[in-house]
Amino acid sequence: xxxxxxxxxxxxxxxxxxxxxxxxxxxxEVASIYKLPYPMVANILKQLLSSxxxxxxxxxxxGYVLRRxxxxxxxxxxxxxxxxxxxxxxxxxxxxxCKVYQCCPTSRPLIALHHKIQQFVEDTTLxxxxxxxxxxxxxxxxxxxxxxxxx
Amino acid sequence: xxxxxxxxxxxxxxxxxxxxxxxxxxxxEVASIYKLPYPMVANILKQLLSSxxxxxxxxxxxGYVLRRxxxxxxxxxxxxxxxxxxxxxxxxxxxxxCKVYQCCPTSRPLIALHHKIQQFVEDTTLxxxxxxxxxxxxxxxxxxxxxxxxx
DNA sequence: TGAAATAGTACTAATTAGGTGCTAATTTGA
DNA sequence: TCAAATTAGCACCTAATTAGTACTATTTCA
Numbered sequence: 001x002x003x004x005x006x007x008x009x010x011x012x013x014x015x016x017x018x019x020x021x022x023x024x025x026x027x028x029e030v031a032s033i034y035k036l037p038y039p040m041v042a043n044i045l046k047q048l049l050s051s052x053x054x055x056x057x058x059x060x061x062x063g064y065v066l067r068r069x070x071x072x073x074x075x076x077x078x079x080x081x082x083x084x085x086x087x088x089x090x091x092x093x094x095x096x097x098c099k100v101y102q103c104c105p106t107s108r109p110l111i112a113l114h115h116k117i118q119q120f121v122e123d124t125t126l127x128x129x130x131x132x133x134x135x136x137x138x139x140x141x142x143x144x145x146x147x148x149x150x151x
Numbered sequence: 152x153x154x155x156x157x158x159x160x161x162x163x164x165x166x167x168x169x170x171x172x173x174x175x176x177x178x179x180e181v182a183s184i185y186k187l188p189y190p191m192v193a194n195i196l197k198q199l200l201s202s203x204x205x206x207x208x209x210x211x212x213x214g215y216v217l218r219r220x221x222x223x224x225x226x227x228x229x230x231x232x233x234x235x236x237x238x239x240x241x242x243x244x245x246x247x248x249c250k251v252y253q254c255c256p257t258s259r260p261l262i263a264l265h266h267k268i269q270q271f272v273e274d275t276t277l278x279x280x281x282x283x284x285x286x287x288x289x290x291x292x293x294x295x296x297x298x299x300x301x302x
Numbered sequence: 303t304g305a306a307a308t309a310g311t312a313c314t315a316a317t318t319a320g321g322t323g324c325t326a327a328t329t330t331g332a
Numbered sequence: 333t334c335a336a337a338t339t340a341g342c343a344c345c346t347a348a349t350t351a352g353t354a355c356t357a358t359t360t361c362a
Contacts, residue, residue, distance in 0.1 A: 001349075002155060002230065003239055004261070005319065012261075026338065039322055046340065058339045059329025075260070079153065088154055108283045109226070109275050110155070110163075117268060124260050132259045152318075156350065177307065190353050197309065209308045210360025 007082040010036060011044050012129065015078065018054060019070035019130045024063030044082065051081045071127040079121060086121070088114035158233040161187060162195050163280065166229065169205060170221035170281045175214030195233065202232045221281055226272040237272070239265035 014030055031041040045064055048054045053073060054064045066073070079086055087093055089110045165181055182192040196215055199205045204224060205215045217224070230237055238244055240261045 002153060002234055002237055003241075004153060007319075009240060028338080037321070040320075042339085043321080049340085056339060057329080058327075058337090060331065060337045062329070062338050064339090083153055086153055089160060090154075109280050113268070113271050113275075116271060117264070120264050120267060124264075129260050158351080179307080188352065191351075193308085194352080200309085207308060208360085209306090209358075211306045211362070213307045213360070215308090 004079070005083050007040075007044060008079055010040065011048060011078050011082045012075075012126075014041065014044060015048070015053070015066070015070075015073065015126055016130050016133060018064060018066050019126050021065070024057050024061070024065050026063040029063070047081060053077065053081065066126075069127070070130055071125050073126040075121040075124045075126075075129075076118065078126075086114075086118060088117065155230070156234050158195060159230055161191065162199060162229050162233045163226075163277075165192065165195060166199070166204070166217070166221075166224065166277055167281050167284060169215060169217050170224075170277050172216070175208050175212070175216050177214040180214070198232060204228065204232065217277075221278040222276050224277040226275045226277075226280075227269065229277075230272060237265075237269060239268065 013034055013036075017030055017033070018025055027042040027045050028038060030036070030045075031038040045054065045056075049056055049064070053067060055067045056062065056064050076086070085093070092111055092114045164185055164187075168181055168184070169176055178193040178196050179189060181187070181196075182189040196205065196207075200207055200215070203218060206218045207213065207215050227237070236244075243262055243265045
């Protein structure tokens with residue numbers, strides 16, 4: 001259906017929130033701030049943890065923090081973790097031999113599109129997203145990522 | 152999952168084939184050429200018909216032809232018919248009020264990405280795809296749509 | 303009239319997405 | 333030291349979407 005899963009949506013929200021905090025944030029806390037279902041949030045955080053994007057501390061006052069700086073985390077990684085590796089068409093990661101037909105007409109234009117999207121998600125960092133959110137209410141200038149990373 | 156459905160994949164293949172023919176092509180014929188399941192092909196063609204992208208003639212020697220020229224049909228339309236209207240994130244078509252949170256951090260960068268993709272699929276015509284397929288075995292120059300429509 | 307096709311619709315099966323539940327382990331503060 | 337807060341690691345369920353099939357009717361042409 002060519003859309004991001006809610007899991008990815010949520011993950012971006014969660015990570016952007018963590019990026020704006022210094023102390024650990026608990027699953028409970030983020031869930032209530034953004035009014036998301038707690039079990040879902042907890043699940044996604046666990047997944048982000050096991051993928052090494054965030055680190056955790058248990059017990060009272062425990063929670064999660066980013067493992068790397070927000071500028072070091074890009075959208076591509078997040079999508080890979082919560083959505084699966086991005087492939088607009090299956091054949092994009094299978095260098096040779098289209099299963100359907102040797103001269104399958106879809107390949108080239110769609111593969112070009114795939115690479116464009118890939119480029120964008122790699123160039124967009126969590127820091128870009130956070131910055132963008134902060135300036136959101138003051139819509140004076142265009143956000144940086146738009147001018148910096150795309151034609 | 153951020154990928155095109157097989158239906159869309161198939162639809163592009165079918166339409167590209169029709170675009171290269173003058174006489175009506177039957178569902179049976181395309182199915183056998185591309186080794187796709189006949190009922191699937193037939194179904195998609197019916198859908199493309201009812202959406203007005205192709206026209207049909209019944210009976211012996213019947214089949215389907217494009218209703219408009221290949222240069223007049225773009226990827227966006229095809230995706231809309233076989234995949235549903237493209238929306239990278241739900242909120243992209245709901246001008247106001249994010250359901251999740253007023254300052255939802257995802258919106259802007261993802262909406263920017265959405266528009267980039269939208270631009271691409273609108274600029275890529277069936278003619279581009281067909282042309283590209285023909286030149287595929289002679290990988291001398293880059294295909295036209297790449298230079299013409301993207302950064 | 304019969305074969306080759308489309309037309310329309312409804313159905314089934316497989317996969318994915320979204321969401322939940324349970325129990326264990328760990329930390330902290332009273 | 334104990335109870336509460338919190339993560340850890342599973343396994344599970346349900347609903348939605350995708351993929352593919354089936355059947356019957358209609359049209360056309362030789």
